[in-house]
Amino acid sequence: MKRFLYELNESWRIAVAQMRSNMTRSALTALGVIIGIIAVTLMGTAVNGISIGFDNSMSVLGDDVLYVTQWPWKQVDDWWNYRDRKKIKTEYAETLNRMIERTPNSNLVVAVPTSSLFRSIKYGGNSVDNVFVLGTTSDFIVTSTIDCKEGRFFSDTESRGGASVVVIGYDVADALFPSENPIDKSVLINGQLFKVIGVNSRQGTFLGLFSWDSMVALPLGAFNKYFSSKSESDVRVKVKDKRKLAEAKDELTGLMRRVRGLQPEVKDDFSVNEQQAFKSTLDPVKNSIAVAGLFITGLSLFVGAIGIMNITFVSVKERTKEIGTRKALGARRRTILLQFLIESTALCLLGGFIGLTLAYLMCFGIEKAFPSFPIHFSLGLVFASMTVSVATGLISGFAPAWTASRLDPVVALRYE
Amino acid sequence: MNHNSTRPVGPLVIDIENITKDYVMGEEIVRALRGVSLQIHRNEYIAIMGPSGSGKSTLMNMLGCLDTPTSGRYEFNGRNVAEMDDDELAAIRNREIGFVFQTFNLLPRSTSLRNVELPLIYAGIDPETREEMAVRVLDEVGLGDRMNHKPNELSGGQRQRVAVARALVNNPSIILVTHERDIAAHARRTVHLRDGLIETDHAGFIPEVDLVALDRP
Numbered sequence: 078m079k080r081f082l083y084e085l086n087e088s089w090r091i092a093v094a095q096m097r098s099n100m101t102r103s104a105l106t107a108l109g110v111i112i113g114i115i116a117v118t119l120m121g122t123a124v125n126g127i128s129i130g131f132d133n134s135m136s137v138l139g140d141d142v143l144y145v146t147q148w149p150w151k152q153v154d155d156w157w158n159y160r161d162r163k164k165i166k167t168e169y170a171e172t173l174n175r176m177i178e179r180t181p182n183s184n185l186v187v188a189v190p191t192s193s194l195f196r197s198i199k200y201g202g203n204s205v206d207n208v209f210v211l212g213t214t215s216d217f218i219v220t221s222t223i224d225c226k227e228g229r230f231f232s233d234t235e236s237r238g239g240a241s242v243v244v245i246g247y248d249v250a251d252a253l254f255p256s257e258n259p260i261d262k263s264v265l266i267n268g269q270l271f272k273v274i275g276v277n278s279r280q281g282t283f284l285g286l287f288s289w290d291s292m293v294a295l296p297l298g299a300f301n302k303y304f305s306s307k308s309e310s311d312v313r314v315k316v317k318d319k320r321k322l323a324e325a326k327d328e329l330t331g332l333m334r335r336v337r338g339l340q341p342e343v344k345d346d347f348s349v350n351e352q353q354a355f356k357s358t359l360d361p362v363k364n365s366i367a368v369a370g371l372f373i374t375g376l377s378l379f380v381g382a383i384g385i386m387n388i389t390f391v392s393v394k395e396r397t398k399e400i401g402t403r404k405a406l407g408a409r410r411r412t413i414l415l416q417f418l419i420e421s422t423a424l425c426l427l428g429g430f431i432g433l434t435l436a437y438l439m440c441f442g443i444e445k446a447f448p449s450f451p452i453h454f455s456l457g458l459v460f461a462s463m464t465v466s467v468a469t470g471l472i473s474g475f476a477p478a479w480t481a482s483r484l485d486p487v488v489a490l491r492y493e
Numbered sequence: 494m495n496h497n498s499t500r501p502v503g504p505l506v507i508d509i510e511n512i513t514k515d516y517v518m519g520e521e522i523v524r525a526l527r528g529v530s531l532q533i534h535r536n537e538y539i540a541i542m543g544p545s546g547s548g549k550s551t552l553m554n555m556l557g558c559l560d561t562p563t564s565g566r567y568e569f570n571g572r573n574v575a576e577m578d579d580d581e582l583a584a585i586r587n588r589e590i591g592f593v594f595q596t597f598n599l600l601p602r603s604t605s606l607r608n609v610e611l612p613l614i615y616a617g618i619d620p621e622t623r624e625e626m627a628v629r630v631l632d633e634v635g636l637g638d639r640m641n642h643k644p645n646e647l648s649g650g651q652r653q654r655v656a657v658a659r660a661l662v663n664n665p666s667i668i669l670v671t672h673e674r675d676i677a678a679h680a681r682r683t684v685h686l687r688d689g690l691i692e693t694d695h696a697g698f699i700p701e702v703d704l705v706a707l708d709r710p
């Protein structure tokens with residue numbers, strides 16, 4: 078063990094001396110690793126950013142909320158079985174709430190109806206098209222991560238009375254009111270005036286996935302009055318304890334079957350979904366982006382690794398006589414193997430360190446220049462790329478180091 | 494065989510019996526050693542001489558445990574070398590054998606001190622003891638003031654002394670010096686090789702008069 082440490086120390090000193098005395102060569106070889114690490118790290122930050130963006134968008138759905146919908150939130154092969162299902166009606170929410178109240182120890186808290194469609198919104202000369210317009214009740218805030226930067230969400234009274242008020246998303250506010258305070262201004266939706274009573278704080282958009290920033294919410298009563306036509310409705314139900322999601326789901330399914338008046342032998346004609354279901358359809362997408370991205374950038378690291386391997390082979394060749402001498406003086410195979418492995422690893426670590434520093438600076442620059450670009454540098458990433466550097470060094474150094482350790486001392490000593 | 498190793502001056506260190514070494518070169522087999530037997534005791538001083546191609550280097554490689562014989566028996570301090578694997582041979586070389594190569598083979602980027610320390614590193618000796626031992630030997634060869642010089646900052650003679658110090662530092666049982674006529678000239682026993690066989694084995698240094706012109710001992 079001790080001997081191993083001394084040998085390690087000795088190898089390390091040789092490696093440093095070797096790099097010093099072959100500055101240019103080492104620098105050029107390390108360059109390959111530097112580029113590789115930069116590419117992989119940047120891709121890593123992007124993958125990280127994408128993943129965080131996905132999760133952010135997903136958090137809009139809430140992990141303690143169940144969604145009663147006509148269609149399930151997953152790929153279905155037998156779509157025809159779902160097409161003819163009855164639509165979900167917003168009135169179900171009230172029925173469900175009455176049932177929940179009557180159930181002792183219910184796992185459910187409250188049912189909130191939502192209807193939605195896309196409309197354009199105008200204020201003065203500004204207008205935003207295709208805004209997601211949501212009609213709901215004041216209970217909606219219970220089920221959502223939404224919070225108001227300015228103003229407030231609509232009240233129970235406004236909600237029941239179907240008042241013509243609206244809460245608008247950050248981006249909508251930004252587009253309609255570039256230089257004014259939106260509160261108490263009236264915006265035009267579908268030819269109808271709504272008073273802005275709240276603006277949501279910024280949530281961040283990502284790859285066009287849902288974001289509160291480009292939505293508006295108004296009382297369901299008003300929604301039904303003015304755009305009753307082709308809207309999509311569903312009911313979301315807040316769960317008491319998200320660790321008991323499965324029980325809550327069973328309970329809700331039972332309640333819905335009663336609402337629909339289904340006989341025991343009839344299959345459900347609705348779906349109860351949770352965030353997780355959505356996640357599991359999105360995760361493969363996320364993962365393939367990550368795999369493809371890392372594979373492509375990994376190729377550049379591979380090229381760097383070949384450079385390291387090549388230079389280590391050259392180094393072994395050049396120092397054949399030295400290897401012979403070391404063996405004659407008692408270096409064992411393992412010692413020689415270690416020596417060259419450490420040399421290639423040191424080179425890779427150096428390259429990895431420089432590459433990481435550069436990548437960090439680049440990330441910093443990108444973040445400053447394009448704040449919306451999904452990029453995220455983390456400590457885990459630093460650790461990962463250092464591990465990758467070391468692994469690259471070990472893998473690319475192995476073949477030459479193995480060759481060196483197997484040299485016959487007699488042959489090596491005679492080498493000129 | 495002429496076997497008059499006159500003065501067994503100590504216990505037996507090297508005991509070789511009828512060793513052979515064949516090199517296979519494609520179809521052809523070169524028989525570099527064809528049955529050599531040799532006993533060497535502690536404190537002996539032997540020159541191995543012989544014409545070019547007679548097998549001197551091959552025998553030296555065997556004695557130095559750098560290579561194993563094709564057949565025959567080789568015992569080093571009572572241990573059977575012929576059957577050892579690479580790492581066991583390395584351990585023997587490290588502890589029992591000091592090499593002084595013709596070209597010294599010093600590590601060019603290391604100081605005298607570090608060159609001399611090298612065998613001690615492979616022996617697993619701790620840094621303080623290592624340095625102490627190396628300094629002592631360097632002092633003995635008169636290089637106490639050149640310890641932090643690299644080989645290219647030393648004269649040829651000084652380099653040779655570093656090489657000698659490195660060979661001595663592990664307190665080996667035997668020191669092998671290659672291609673050094675001056676050193677051979679002081680030998681007290683001379684073994685002559687010819688065609689892979691021991692031709693004569695005399696006390697004292699007896700250069701091969703008839704071969705001197707061609708000889709490259």
Ligand SMILES: Nc1ncnc2c1ncn2[C@@H]1O[C@H](COP(=O)(O)OP(=O)(O)OP(=O)(O)O)[C@@H](O)[C@H]1O
Nearest residue numbers: 516518523525544545546547548549550551552709
């Ligand atoms: N690795 C090898 N492969 C094939 N043949 C070899 C090898 N090494 C030595 N030989 C042969 O073995 C014989 C003895 O060689 P060796 O080097 O031992 O001679 P030597 O006495 O040291 O000669 P010199 O004084 O010229 O160095 C020679 O004929 C040589 O060609």
